[in-house]
Amino acid sequence: MNVTIVDYNSGNISSVINSFREVAKDKVNIEVTSDLIKIKSSDKVVLPGQGSFKSCVDALNKINGLVDTLSEFAINNKKPLLGICVGLQMFADVGYEETETKGLGWISGRVSKIDNQNGKYKLPHIGWNEINITKDSKIFKDIENKSHMYFVHSYEFVPEDKNVVSATTDYSSNIVCSVEKENIFGTQFHPEKSDKIGLKIISNFIDI
Amino acid sequence: MLKNRIIPCLDVKNGRVVKGINFVDLQDAGDPVEQAKIYSDGGADEICFLDITASNENRETIYDVVDKTSKKCFVPLTVGGGVRSVEDINKLLNCGADKVSINTAAVRNPEVVIESSKKFGSQCIVVAIDAKKNGDKWEIFTHGGRNNTGIDAIEFSKKMEDSGAGELLVTSMDRDGTQVGYDIELMFKISYKVNIPVIASGGVGNLDHLVDGIKLGNASAVLAASIFHYGKYSVKEAKEYLDSKGIPVRI
Numbered sequence: 001m002n003v004t005i006v007d008y009n010s011g012n013i014s015s016v017i018n019s020f021r022e023v024a025k026d027k028v029n030i031e032v033t034s035d036l037i038k039i040k041s042s043d044k045v046v047l048p049g050q051g052s053f054k055s056c057v058d059a060l061n062k063i064n065g066l067v068d069t070l071s072e073f074a075i076n077n078k079k080p081l082l083g084i085c086v087g088l089q090m091f092a093d094v095g096y097e098e099t100e101t102k103g104l105g106w107i108s109g110r111v112s113k114i115d116n117q118n119g120k121y122k123l124p125h126i127g128w129n130e131i132n133i134t135k136d137s138k139i140f141k142d143i144e145n146k147s148h149m150y151f152v153h154s155y156e157f158v159p160e161d162k163n164v165v166s167a168t169t170d171y172s173s174n175i176v177c178s179v180e181k182e183n184i185f186g187t188q189f190h191p192e193k194s195d196k197i198g199l200k201i202i203s204n205f206i207d208i
Numbered sequence: 209m210l211k212n213r214i215i216p217c218l219d220v221k222n223g224r225v226v227k228g229i230n231f232v233d234l235q236d237a238g239d240p241v242e243q244a245k246i247y248s249d250g251g252a253d254e255i256c257f258l259d260i261t262a263s264n265e266n267r268e269t270i271y272d273v274v275d276k277t278s279k280k281c282f283v284p285l286t287v288g289g290g291v292r293s294v295e296d297i298n299k300l301l302n303c304g305a306d307k308v309s310i311n312t313a314a315v316r317n318p319e320v321v322i323e324s325s326k327k328f329g330s331q332c333i334v335v336a337i338d339a340k341k342n343g344d345k346w347e348i349f350t351h352g353g354r355n356n357t358g359i360d361a362i363e364f365s366k367k368m369e370d371s372g373a374g375e376l377l378v379t380s381m382d383r384d385g386t387q388v389g390y391d392i393e394l395m396f397k398i399s400y401k402v403n404i405p406v407i408a409s410g411g412v413g414n415l416d417h418l419v420d421g422i423k424l425g426n427a428s429a430v431l432a433a434s435i436f437h438y439g440k441y442s443v444k445e446a447k448e449y450l451d452s453k454g455i456p457v458r459i
Binding site: 014015055119123125126128151153 | 328458
């Protein structure tokens with residue numbers, strides 16, 4: 001099996017690579033590339049993302065044909081894709097970080113700044129927080145409710161259809177921290193930085 | 209609920225741990241990778257390396273340490289010490305650091321903070337503020353605490369937030385190494401001034417000091433070095449103690 005981590009200059013992805021290689025060992029081949037042919041032929045795709053919504057969308061668009069290839073992979077061919085952090089946020093129609101920016105539009109909704117309630121809550125939301133699992137998701141197999149995951153973000157994904165939400169976390173309000181829509185998965189938290197329990201989520205994704 | 213973090217810090221010189229945990233079953237007490245792994249297995253919420261390598265020719269050693277550690281530890285790794293430029297930050301991130309802390313360079317040239325947070329995102333830019341009390345204010349020291357800049361630490365913390373820092377690592381130079389506790393007033397004043405998380409550092413001698421840093425200093429995270437060295441307290445013991453005092457921690 002081939003799992004491709006999309007390398008599109010979205011910032012630091014070495015931790016994502018290290019964690020997937022740790023889980024995959026020799027059983028699964030982990031590719032790190034923006035090569036369209038390799039992405040098309042892989043079994044699963046991971047879309048990481050660091051920095052701002054705008055910088056990530058811009059970086060995706062800079063690589064000719066990448067957005068179309070990813071859409072074909074996830075929307076037409078319905079193969080499993082996992083978005084992490086801004087990778088998840090980009091599923092939305094629109095994001096408001098820096099300036100209004102069009103997203104991939106795979107899951108209807110918007111990405112807006114977390115309400116810090118007049119400075120009562122610090123931003124970014126950094127650190128370990130519990131997740132409230134709201135529906136069965138393939139990536140949560142053997143993951144206990146209220147498990148701790150590592151977060152670092154100031155913006156949240158607000159999907160229109162709440163049925164896609166698979167987990168939320170409490171910070172200022174109930175923040176969507178995981179989604180599953182058919183073959184499309186996303187986590188706002190960083191499984192690659194969430195210790196053994198995070199590696200289990202990665203392993204669940206690889207095993208789908 | 210978001211948990212308060214405990215961050216053990218390891219001083220690394222020429223690729224080796226200077227002070228560290230001294231367990232009998234440790235194969236190589238000077239190996240930063242092995243030490244970091246013990247901390248992360250013990251429940252450390254993040255790991256911090258402070259590179260105190262003095263000579264330029266040995267500066268490359270830290271990259272190798274970061275590379276190896278990030279393949280073994282799957283909690284966030286912060287690396288600081290001697291970070292001068294956007295290129296230095298880029299190299300550390302590429303080796304597997306999740307965050308980079310910037311001290312002297314942030315004071316000397318705040319553009320480094322602006323540029324690097326734009327390029328890599330605020331989430332990986334930590335500004336390390338070393339401050340010493342002078343009268344009724346705190347002044348910023350650089351070069352590992354040797355140079356007094358006269359800059360007001362509280363004002364500077366706000367400036368760093370505005371420049372794009374994602375977190376502030378605040379060390380009291382008066383308290384560092386004394387084991388009498390954090391400078392609570394400094395931590396509280398900076399935490400009150402900024403809306404980004406503050407990591408308290410400098411002066412921890414016992415577990416009550418960690419409690420004070422969070423409860424009184426309003427720190428989001430507490431960093432400590434020496435209390436975890438030589439096995440005085442384990443990270444697990446520290447967390448259980450904080451939990452018993454009603455502080456939310458990841459156990």
